[in-house]
Amino acid sequence: MDRIIIRGGRRLEGRLPISGAKNAALTLMPCALLTDEPLVLRNLPRLADIDGFGHLLNQLGASTKIEGTRPEDFGRVMTIRAGRLTSTEAPYDIVRKMRASILVLGPTLAREGRARVSLPGGCAIGNRPIDLHLRALEAIGAELETEGGYVAARAPGGRLAGGRYRFPIVSVGATENVVMAAATARGTSVIENAAREPEIVDLCRCLIAMGARIEGVGTERLEIEGVDRLHGATYAVMPDRIEAGSYACAVAMTGGDLTLVGADADAMRATLGALAQAGVSVDEERDGVRIRSDGRLRPLELSTAPYPGFATDMQAQFMAMLCMAAGASVLEETIFENRYMHVPELARMGADIQVRGRTAVVRGVDRLLGAPVMATDLRASMSLILAGLVAEGETQVSRVYHLDRGYERLEEKLQAVGADIERVGDG
Numbered sequence: 353m354d355r356i357i358i359r360g361g362r363r364l365e366g367r368l369p370i371s372g373a374k375n376a377a378l379t380l381m382p383c384a385l386l387t388d389e390p391l392v393l394r395n396l397p398r399l400a401d402i403d404g405f406g407h408l409l410n411q412l413g414a415s416t417k418i419e420g421t422r423p424e425d426f427g428r429v430m431t432i433r434a435g436r437l438t439s440t441e442a443p444y445d446i447v448r449k450m451r452a453s454i455l456v457l458g459p460t461l462a463r464e465g466r467a468r469v470s471l472p473g474g475c476a477i478g479n480r481p482i483d484l485h486l487r488a489l490e491a492i493g494a495e496l497e498t499e500g501g502y503v504a505a506r507a508p509g510g511r512l513a514g515g516r517y518r519f520p521i522v523s524v525g526a527t528e529n530v531v532m533a534a535a536t537a538r539g540t541s542v543i544e545n546a547a548r549e550p551e552i553v554d555l556c557r558c559l560i561a562m563g564a565r566i567e568g569v570g571t572e573r574l575e576i577e578g579v580d581r582l583h584g585a586t587y588a589v590m591p592d593r594i595e596a597g598s599y600a601c602a603v604a605m606t607g608g609d610l611t612l613v614g615a616d617a618d619a620m621r622a623t624l625g626a627l628a629q630a631g632v633s634v635d636e637e638r639d640g641v642r643i644r645s646d647g648r649l650r651p652l653e654l655s656t657a658p659y660p661g662f663a664t665d666m667q668a669q670f671m672a673m674l675c676m677a678a679g680a681s682v683l684e685e686t687i688f689e690n691r692y693m694h695v696p697e698l699a700r701m702g703a704d705i706q707v708r709g710r711t712a713v714v715r716g717v718d719r720l721l722g723a724p725v726m727a728t729d730l731r732a733s734m735s736l737i738l739a740g741l742v743a744e745g746e747t748q749v750s751r752v753y754h755l756d757r758g759y760e761r762l763e764e765k766l767q768a769v770g771a772d773i774e775r776v777g778d779g
């Protein structure tokens with residue numbers, strides 16, 4: 353397994369390209385299942401999860417073709433064609449490795465009138481149930497039963513009816529599943545308390561480009577008028593707001609002047625607002641977002657919340673950053689029940705963090721010390737990289753496969769703006 357080695361203390365200066373959004377790509381790819389025509393997705397990031405999702409689509413009978421970019425370019429073009437599905441089953445050995453696989457449930461059910469998807473099981477940050485996905489699909493006409501660790505779904509008469517559903521809590525994935533399934537239902541569907549993340553807006557825009565009829569895009573009430581069929585389209589994935597936010601935290605900690613090329617400030621308001629509150633300067637420019645910092649940071653009080661609130665996917669990165677603030681910060685993780693796996697690893701580097709339930713108190717320290725640390729989940733891994741960028745001495749992060757799921761060519765991007773970072777393979 354590869355490790356990443358960082359020698360801390362370097363300022364970050366220059367321009368850092370932001371890749372297409374992993375969490376948008378993972379809901380745009382299954383849209384291809386809704387039509388027999390090709391869906392061309394541009395600006396796809398080069399990530400393990402994207403490749404994994406491509407294999408899952410292949411398993412269902414869709415072809416996926418990567419083209420049009422040189423290896424050194426960022427952003428791939430993928431043509432997905434689900435001419436005819438040869439399977440309607442997402443097997444356990446794929447789903448257990450990538451929870452987002454559950455996003456083939458809605459589209460496959462809508463396309464074929466039936467689907468069988470393995471229950472995803474939990475992961476490092478929580479038990480991650482899918483009950484809301486199932487309730488929402490039932491509300492638009494699906495008949496579901498769980499047996500043997502799988503969900504078996506069918507649409508009576510081969511086509512979903514449409515219907516109304518109000519989510520009891522906001523769920524990104526469940527909103528995505530029911531929106532995709534409702535697009536070709538017989539009637540109209542109304543989804544209330546829908547997630548409003550920018551990735552959901554990207555999904556709705558892509559579906560509309562394919563011929564779907566959706567009102568209320570970006571709001572918590574979506575009205576989807578089912579159409580008989582969707583056609584192919586070409587759609588560019590939005591820039592990754594979490595990747596951009598992660599690198600903004602990096603320069604906030606190291607000090608420097610970094611332009612996040614291609615970042616969309618409008619999708620990052622809560623993150624950029626928190627950075628400004630910590631004393632970092634944020635400028636929106638024509639080609640991205642420019643972050644400048646002298647490395648001195650003010651403490652913050654932050655609670656994670658569904659969009660447009662402060663993103664849970666930014667919590668671990670901000671915790672690393674606030675380890676260096678002048679004073680005590682308070683973080684509250686309201687979305688997942690176990691998203692503090694990075695705390696013991698940061699503590700090994702000298703961080704002073706107390707966790708009580710969902711609240712973490714982070715007391716700023718003068719310095720962090722490099723150490724061998726272990727990645728546990730995607731965003732926790734990034735918090736360890738960030739700590740390594742400012743720690744004295746050498747930090748070795750192991751199990752970097754977690755990072756490769758969500759950060760395209762991370763060490764290349766950071767080397768290019770001044771970090772002393774390299775990846776070593778264990779052979």
Ligand code: EPZ
Pocket residue numbers: 375376378452478479480481482483484485486521522523524525526664665687688689730731758
């Ligand atoms: C998406 O996960 C993202 N993943 C996550 O990003 C992100 O942290 C999360 O949304 C919240 O923003 C992708 O988009 C692939 P949820 P998702 O359904 O859809 C509970 C990353 O680092 N819940 O909005 O799984 C759930 O347990 C990843 O890129 C139910 O109870 O998140 C959680 O407490 C990590 N029942 C809360 O809702 C359900 O049926 C929000 O989860 C579904 C969810």
